[in-house]
Amino acid sequence: MRALTWHGRHDVRVDTVPDPEIVLPRDCIIKVTSTAICGSDLHLYDAYIPTLRAGDVLGHEFMGEVVETGTKSTLKKGQRVVVPFTISCGQCFFCEKQQFSACDNSNPAETSDASETLMGHAMGAAFGYAHLTGGYAGGQAEYVRVPFSDVGPIVIPDGLDDDKVLFLSDILPTGWQAAENADIEPGDTVAVWGCGPVGLFAIQSALLMGAHRVIAIDHYPRRLELAKQMGAEVLDYREVEVLEALKEMTGGIGPDAVIDCVGMESHGLSVDNVLDTVKAHTFLGTERPHALRQAIIACRKGGRVSIPGVYGGFADKFPLGQLMEKGLSVKSGQTHMQRYLKPLLDLIREDKIDTTFMISHREPLEKAAEMYRHWHDEQNTYTKIVLKPEMAKQRETPAPTARVSEPA
Amino acid sequence: MAKDIHENEARDKAVVENNRREVERAGKQGPADVSDDEIDARAERALNSEAEPQDRGAAFRSRRYEQKRDRRDGGGSSRALIGIGLGLATAGAAAFFFAKQREDELSDGPLISDAPDHVLRGKALEKARNTEAGAALVGRTVTVNKPKQELYAVWRDFARFPEFMDNVREIVKLDEQRSEWTIEAPMGATVKVLTRIVEDVPGTTIAWVSEPESQIETAGRVEFADAAEGRGTFVRLVMRYTPPAGTIGRLTAKVLQREPQIQARRDLRRFKQLMETGEIPINASPSGRKSESPTEATI
Numbered sequence: 001m002r003a004l005t006w007h008g009r010h011d012v013r014v015d016t017v018p019d020p021e022i023v024l025p026r027d028c029i030i031k032v033t034s035t036a037i038c039g040s041d042l043h044l045y046d047a048y049i050p051t052l053r054a055g056d057v058l059g060h061e062f063m064g065e066v067v068e069t070g071t072k073s074t075l076k077k078g079q080r081v082v083v084p085f086t087i088s089c090g091q092c093f094f095c096e097k098q099q100f101s102a103c104d105n106s107n108p109a110e111t112s113d114a115s116e117t118l119m120g121h122a123m124g125a126a127f128g129y130a131h132l133t134g135g136y137a138g139g140q141a142e143y144v145r146v147p148f149s150d151v152g153p154i155v156i157p158d159g160l161d162d163d164k165v166l167f168l169s170d171i172l173p174t175g176w177q178a179a180e181n182a183d184i185e186p187g188d189t190v191a192v193w194g195c196g197p198v199g200l201f202a203i204q205s206a207l208l209m210g211a212h213r214v215i216a217i218d219h220y221p222r223r224l225e226l227a228k229q230m231g232a233e234v235l236d237y238r239e240v241e242v243l244e245a246l247k248e249m250t251g252g253i254g255p256d257a258v259i260d261c262v263g264m265e266s267h268g269l270s271v272d273n274v275l276d277t278v279k280a281h282t283f284l285g286t287e288r289p290h291a292l293r294q295a296i297i298a299c300r301k302g303g304r305v306s307i308p309g310v311y312g313g314f315a316d317k318f319p320l321g322q323l324m325e326k327g328l329s330v331k332s333g334q335t336h337m338q339r340y341l342k343p344l345l346d347l348i349r350e351d352k353i354d355t356t357f358m359i360s361h362r363e364p365l366e367k368a369a370e371m372y373r374h375w376h377d378e379q380n381t382y383t384k385i386v387l388k389p390e391m392a393k394q395r396e397t398p399a400p401t402a403r404v405s406e407p408a
Numbered sequence: 409m410a411k412d413i414h415e416n417e418a419r420d421k422a423v424v425e426n427n428r429r430e431v432e433r434a435g436k437q438g439p440a441d442v443s444d445d446e447i448d449a450r451a452e453r454a455l456n457s458e459a460e461p462q463d464r465g466a467a468f469r470s471r472r473y474e475q476k477r478d479r480r481d482g483g484g485s486s487r488a489l490i491g492i493g494l495g496l497a498t499a500g501a502a503a504f505f506f507a508k509q510r511e512d513e514l515s516d517g518p519l520i521s522d523a524p525d526h527v528l529r530g531k532a533l534e535k536a537r538n539t540e541a542g543a544a545l546v547g548r549t550v551t552v553n554k555p556k557q558e559l560y561a562v563w564r565d566f567a568r569f570p571e572f573m574d575n576v577r578e579i580v581k582l583d584e585q586r587s588e589w590t591i592e593a594p595m596g597a598t599v600k601v602l603t604r605i606v607e608d609v610p611g612t613t614i615a616w617v618s619e620p621e622s623q624i625e626t627a628g629r630v631e632f633a634d635a636a637e638g639r640g641t642f643v644r645l646v647m648r649y650t651p652p653a654g655t656i657g658r659l660t661a662k663v664l665q666r667e668p669q670i671q672a673r674r675d676l677r678r679f680k681q682l683m684e685t686g687e688i689p690i691n692a693s694p695s696g697r698k699s700e701s702p703t704e705a706t707i
Binding site: 145 | 550553574606639647670673674675677678680681684685686687688691692693694695696697702703705706707
């Protein structure tokens, strides 16, 4: 089959790799109909995540049709499913507590050692996201092996387009959990750093959860425009002093909750960020948490800090004193996907949540490598890329006729 | 009062004098004393040898990074950055080392920690009464979300060990108490161990020791204890073993990841996975690496 594989920093290729096979009874194989490139794939593309190996198949946002099932899978061939990006067993202490992304069993014994050393505890597994999280092949491919298929995937009823439900695989539940983690109360002002797909969903979710106002911060005009479209007030940090602006807009109090939808590769030309960049490139540090620092400073006393943005290790100059003195509470983590799939699918069916407005490009899987480049370099115009493996085949068919018509 | 002032003045003078001498000495030695070649050689030494024992990984990564940079823009400033980086890393390692040394200072009284013996370290480990010279003690506890009777039953049937113990190839039950284990050793070799159950408390404890005719001397003990209400069972595996062929054997085993500490950790994890989910997850899936099969696990 064809699949997008990682080979090094800024080097991804669409290769031919072996087809996946059913290995364990609870597995299934799905034929991918739609898959997206995630903002967190850029951390892999930029080689910010350790334990990724040359040849790994990337992609953790995907959906498709069940084509094979193991003896203990509850799915049936032909069903359309969206697969959550985290892999969860459903039976450990954490899964039973609905903390699915903390699953204690999905990360194999061999690969969980590394994350246990790094984080103190073994991480749950995810698709296409380095060997720290299991080393399972990802979904930017024609076929995917889905372990614990009786727990993860959600069956999609007929009549719902791929584009409408695809983001149930990661960014919609992630944006939703980000807003939920902000413990929004009536009258609250919520500030969101980063208007990428997760940020945009966090904005929508916060307003659905009853936030009085949402203020979004970014520097890409197109993304800020989308945020505005979703009902947020916006700040371009190239135009304003963000801390001052937030304070002025909230009568000196500051936002009640802040959400960092940026993560480890924050932009922004400030002293701390330049230092962080130097350190990241000399392997002295793993994070560039400029946005998070700013969010903590901005947050009102006794406010809430929600961190859906991805971080990988230790951060320098973390405003710990500010966190303590202002009495902030912090919630973070990978998304507990299975908790949100059903309720969010219902919201999509009732048209209460818009999931397609951010898709700027739909392209065949064959063009995935090129799309990664655009996604990395042109973030203003490429606001979300969806890859369709079938599209390539449809384009291949008329190709010979085109050649024939050319003069010999 | 006047005496104090006088003393202070004298001290200040001494400090000033000392500083002057320092400056003079530095001036004499000066940069002229160190040739460019020597600076390069020192940098080379700092990059290659000194950093290695501290943090081999960091040095390796830095070198790799440097090579990449050299190809791109000819090195230069990146070398300086790496130099600073390694300096900081060395300082960090030294601070850690001294802090650790201080922690190892221990009073002469009895040990006070409420923790199992296998987590003791440094002097406390030496003091622990049940550590024999030359023998290593490894242990690990996991929580399994199942009742302890069920877990005990699976463990008591030694024949299922190969399912979750990576280096146990086969177990043949000789009778209710004795079984013969075939264990994979480094370099494709196998060792035979004859074990006898010496303690068996249904639902709670199983302990075994190797018989004298075994190729490895080992003893193991697994304990099952209820966790808090509704939270499953603590399963604790403690093993004592005399490493094959002394330190060399242990090092070889470590390199090949057959080292018992790692082994115990992974084996218990697999046991937990098998008991909770009915299967032992593996990441077998396609990759662009030619040598791999999509049906085999990769690390």
